[in-house]
Amino acid sequence: MTAPVSWTLVARDGLARAGVLTTPHGSVPTPCFMAVATLGGLKGVTVQQAEAFGQGVLLGNTYHLALRPGADVVRGLGGLHAFTGWRGPMLTDSGGYQVFSLSANRTISDAGVAFRSHLDGSALMLTPEESIRLQRLIGADIIMAFDECPAADAARSAVEACNRRTSAWLERSRSAWLEEREGMPGGAGSQALYGIIQGGMHRDLREAALADAVRHQLPGYAIGGLAVGEGFADRLAVLDWIAPQMPADRPRYLMGVGTPLDLVEAVARGIDQFDCVLPTRMGRHGIAYRDQGPLRLNRAEFIHDAAPIDVDTSSEASRLSRGYLHHLLKSGEVLGGQLVSIHNLAYYRRLMARLRSAIRSGRITAFCERFRALYRDESPSVDTLAEPAAPRRGR
Numbered sequence: 498m499t500a501p502v503s504w505t506l507v508a509r510d511g512l513a514r515a516g517v518l519t520t521p522h523g524s525v526p527t528p529c530f531m532a533v534a535t536l537g538g539l540k541g542v543t544v545q546q547a548e549a550f551g552q553g554v555l556l557g558n559t560y561h562l563a564l565r566p567g568a569d570v571v572r573g574l575g576g577l578h579a580f581t582g583w584r585g586p587m588l589t590d591s592g593g594y595q596v597f598s599l600s601a602n603r604t605i606s607d608a609g610v611a612f613r614s615h616l617d618g619s620a621l622m623l624t625p626e627e628s629i630r631l632q633r634l635i636g637a638d639i640i641m642a643f644d645e646c647p648a649a650d651a652a653r654s655a656v657e658a659c660n661r662r663t664s665a666w667l668e669r670s671r672s673a674w675l676e677e678r679e680g681m682p683g684g685a686g687s688q689a690l691y692g693i694i695q696g697g698m699h700r701d702l703r704e705a706a707l708a709d710a711v712r713h714q715l716p717g718y719a720i721g722g723l724a725v726g727e728g729f730a731d732r733l734a735v736l737d738w739i740a741p742q743m744p745a746d747r748p749r750y751l752m753g754v755g756t757p758l759d760l761v762e763a764v765a766r767g768i769d770q771f772d773c774v775l776p777t778r779m780g781r782h783g784i785a786y787r788d789q790g791p792l793r794l795n796r797a798e799f800i801h802d803a804a805p806i807d808v809d810t811s812s813e814a815s816r817l818s819r820g821y822l823h824h825l826l827k828s829g830e831v832l833g834g835q836l837v838s839i840h841n842l843a844y845y846r847r848l849m850a851r852l853r854s855a856i857r858s859g860r861i862t863a864f865c866e867r868f869r870a871l872y873r874d875e876s877p878s879v880d881t882l883a884e885p886a887a888p889r890r891g892r
Contacts, residue, residue: 500716501687502519502521502639502717504517504518508857509856510855510857512767513764514769518554521687522638523586526553530846531556531772532552532772532842532845534557535557535558536561537562537580537581542777542835550843551846553586554586555581555586556587556589558595559592559623559632564616571636576635576636577637578636587637587638588638588772589632589635591623591670593628593642593646593693594753597646597648597725602615609624609643625667628643633677638689639689639716640674641690642690643667643670644663646721647695647725649697649722649725656695656696656697660702667710668713689715691716691718691748694718694739694743698727707739707742711744723753724773725753736762736766740768748770751763755775757844757868759773760848761848761869764852764856776838776841777838777842779841780841782795785807785840786844787844788848788871789871790873793875794826799822799823804818805818806840810847813839813840814840852864
């Protein structure tokens with residue numbers, strides 16, 4: 498059977514890779530940032546706007562879509578692409594992150610996870626088989642294996658238990674995916690399954706998880722269990738251990754990470770795909786990203802500022818002054834957060850394009866050194882801005 502998703506290397510500079518990710522809904526250059534559309538839609542940004550600034554991939558969430566409107570509803574309306582109007586590639590998380598983020602609302606066992614809905618208290622049982630079935634109905638191009646994500650400060654014994662369960666669930670996820678592919682060549686047959694590597698902050702557990710995952714010969718692999726409370730240096734250490742050992746001919750996906758500096762550092766270490774809620778969540782709170790670091794446009798210092806957010810990033814916010822955006826945000830106008838979100842997504846797209854260009858021209862080291870020297874971040878962490886109805890996407 499023809500592979501539904503493939504990745505082709507275009508250029509390499511050190512560990513950094515430029516390539517092309519090909520899917521049934523089009524090809525995107527990598528490294529790429531995938532914008533988070535938990536319920537299928539970007540918050541405050543239309544699909545037409547996302548298309549206009551060149552967004553490549555959108556990410557939905559199986560747990561949230563299964564609760565509302567329901568996977569059968571999405572399937573009945575033509576699948577996630579028709580349902581949302583998005584024409585490009587899409588990925589769905591398996592619901593595994595909610596095992597971590599909604600720990601007060603679930604009971605976990607080797608069989609799977611019994612959730613009590615954060616919406617109305619109704620029951621949802623997610624097993625590896627059910628997660629794959631739901632993702633088939635939802636219909637994204639790339640789907641994720643069901644996994645368990647440990648906290649950053651989890652004891653080694655707890656991380657070992659997570660690894661054991663994630664390994665067993667990957668085996669079951671893969672079996673269910675293969676059965677669906679054989680049974681529905683026009684549906685699941687067009688979906689690619691990625692395995693997830695856990696292991697916390699323990700090098701030997703990370704390497705054991707990687708060895709276990711790659712034996713399944715999947716279309717792609719993801720690094721999970723980061724951006725869950727560990728420090729920046731610890732996060733980079735995990736990437737230094739694992740990224741160079743991941744299959745050279747498959748896409749490498751770092752889940753739920755992050756800031757522009759996170760992306761630059763991870764690209765330099767060989768990562769190809771990213772996702773995070775930061776661009777739109779921070780945007781709704783008036784925080785705009787630039788190479789120099791984020792601007793907190795709610796601050797009084799911007800009342801009389803006639804400059805644009807960033808002269809180098811083109812978007813619907815480009816012609817507007819920081820003073821005007823400050824006014825909208827302080828007035829509680831929804832438009833303010835929408836415009837900053839649009840800017841942030843456009844900035845992330847431009848950052849990834851510059852990283853790809855640096856790799857192709859052999860300048861990635863110089864690019865990263867210059868970016869590190871410029872970037873300063875005094876903004877609050879995303880967790881301090883969390884919104885209960887949509888827990889942050891992180892791993």
